[in-house]
Amino acid sequence: MFESLKKKLSRTSDKLEEEIIEEAKQEDNLQEEEGKKRSFFSFGRKKEEKKVDESKQIESGESTEEKPKEEKKSWFWSRSKDDDKEESADDGSDDEVGEIEVEEPKEEKKSGFWSRGKDDDEEESADDGSDDEVCEIEVEEPKEEKKSHFWSRNKDKDDSPEGKGGLFSFVREKTISEKHVEDTLWELEMGLLEGDVAMEVASAVVDSVKEDLVGRKIKRSSDITEYTYNALRNAVAEIIDVPGKSMTEMIEEKKAQGEPLVVMFVGINGTGKTTTIGKLANYYLKKGYTPVIAASDTFRAGAIEQVTHHADNVGVKIIKHQKGSDPAAVAYDAVEHAKAQGKELVLIDTAGRMQTNTNLMDEMKKIKRVSNPDLVVFVGDALTGNDATQQAVKFNEAIDIDGVILTKADADSKGGASLSIGYVIKKPIMFLGVGQGYDDIKEYDAEWMLNQLFSEDEAAIEE
Known part of the structure; x- marks a missing residue:
């Protein structure tokens, strides 16, 4: 996942190191020492833990x-x-x-x-x-063999993943200045925009990295890589961690009140909204809850049959009316059924619609008014990148959404939507679709997302 974005983050570190080392060469201010150079992703948390274990060994x-x-x-x-x-x-x-x-x-x-x-x-x-x-x-x-652990060399082992030879160390202390990072951060910002990252998110990342790096004192080139890694990781961590309650927590709160949690799903056609409802029904069924699905997409041909197919596959009840009937009435009946039967979760499917279609957006507002959902969740396609972010903005303006589910995240090489959507609309990502099966959905975790973006797997960033 996110291989394209990983390359851009790694290139930022390499570019800054090239800038400062070139200046140090002109100043005759560096000394070459042989040894293994640590890669950008070797500064990750998992890698650090691994290196501690290796040092003990x-x-x-x-x-x-x-x-x-x-x-x-x-x-x-x-x-x-x-x-x-x-x-x-x-x-x-x-x-x-x-x-x-x-x-x-x-x-x-x-x-x-x-x-x-x-x-x-x-x-x-x-x-x-x-x-x-x-x-x-x-x-x-x-x-x-009793030489220093970091600088020890073995002539018989030249295939180290960290690389070998020629690590430059600064003789006199240098300080990272704005002129050092200016070109590098411009290149980073352009790279983020090319990766479908929203403009305001790209600017926020660049500003945070600049503030973190300028004024840093360095004595060797590996310091540049480490400082850049930490600056980028901290900047991205602030972007992707939007606070919010999980759906599971909300189910428990409503259950304590003797009420079902009502969730309404919105989004445009083709994002995987109906399939996501089937995945969530399966997810919470396995957690011991009893969901019910409302087939409130009464406009699209075959929509009722499609959602019925998913409900039958996972083994949950579906409430449906005739094609062309009032979608708000279907949602209302599903909520009443859940209350009467003591079911904990109502999942309301709605017709996919473009955010620019005023009539359909008004119909969606009616469904919300009648069913009074606890959550309105926007379902977006991660592969559409910045388009998914713009769609979420429009839906949020029209109906005030509470959270986001991104589908096809496993196939997303750019990572633009995953990085941007929550930050732009100030609403949390709740789930990620990571495959085509009913089990291929996971609750969003910012730390997991951060580790995906800053993976220690160097094979993922090879050209």
Whole structure:
């Protein structure tokens, strides 16, 4: 999901880093250090938790690597205090030979291959020390692995997802200024608009990022990536988190009063409104509630049959009249049925209509007046991007909607509607349609949405 928007967010970080590093080069103000460079999405919450776990594994790995070193000391290099005193009395040229002579009996216990008699020891003492060099190499290898966790390098592993080599670090402290971010943020704003993000939302994101970045002090290029990531994430988090009660909470509140929750669905033709009603009926049926559907779309040919098909598939009651009958009367009968039967949820389907059709919009107002719904929910198609936002604005002006459901969110590569619609009309997104099956619907969660936009999956942003 939202791959196009992910690319634009990542490109903002790369662009800003290019600007500042180029200036630092001209000022002769940077120093190149080899090491792995962290990608934009590696600063995500999940990635950070993963890296903490990896660092613990590295530390535990070092402790396990030291064990063989300690074992070698215990059988090959260990010396008793008396032996140390004897060796200290010898001259420097006999130290290495003395060490081998002391350890020979222990080697016989450990391995027959390395065991040597006293005659062999005398011959070894006359050798050129090549065996000693082998022993030194065995001790030195773990020492190389004890380097810093972040900058440690392994020549045999060049396929790290973080990249390798050439991470520039600033020698003297630099500060991000407005001139550094001007071109970068202009490019970000244009990219958001191309991704069907509403103008006011794009401007809000850019202003927030600018305020967060300008004045930041940096010492190395990875600081730029981290600061940009956090600035963008914070800006988007404020945009997508519109407060509001969930439908489930409202059902419980109405149930405590002995009343059903009445929900009226509005939107234009083809957005998946009727299918969404079937999904919600199935969703709340599995939660232990008893929904009823009102077939108040009496204008469109086949509409009653379509909603009846969904009701039969999920196993809920449907209230319907003849085609061409008064849609408000159908809604009223469904509400009365729910009250009489003790059902907790009424889902009212209405005819799809363009927001510019005055007559049909007036008819929708009548349905609202007669059924007195607790919620009026606009159903929009996420793939239509900014059009869905504009439709929601018009419906909100005409009938005062309470929330939004976006369909086809799983197929949305741009993310413009998901980012914009709630912020523009100041009403929460309540559900997202994420597939074609009855189970393919999920309650909207701003944190989940944020993680989708700032996923650590680098494959999702490859060109």
